[in-house]
Amino acid sequence: MSLPRLSVEFNDASEPLRKRAPSHDENGKPLSDFMMLIPGLRDKPKHLIDSTLQDVHITLTHFSHAVVFAEFNLKLNLLWVSIRSIQGIRFEIASAIQEHVPEAKLVSHI
Helix, strand or coil: CCCCCCEEECCCCCCCHHHHCCCECCCCCECEEEEEECCCHHHCCHHHHHHHHHHHHHHHHCCCCCEEEEEEECCCCEEEEEECCCCCHHHHHHHHHHHHCCCCEEEEEC
16 A cells, blocks of 8 residues: 555544554555544534634644544544554644644543
């Protein structure tokens, strides 16, 4: 399977995440994942939601060497990010997101 360098989606998807999120990179190496919660985002006005998601998207593009897949589920206020196994990158990305979106909370990482 050939993976895109960076695939970022912010739409609601009908397929389960386990079927969309890659588990291995294009060389067969396992990917790592983490999730961030942005509490209350779905209840904000559309222009604030759009602005927040744009901030997250811009932040993730700065890490295009590591981010393979990202998806934001607005119903759950949940950001899922699949990354290459690079020492310390998970916390570097999560911290960068929190700089731009202070309410974002790292809730799980694998």
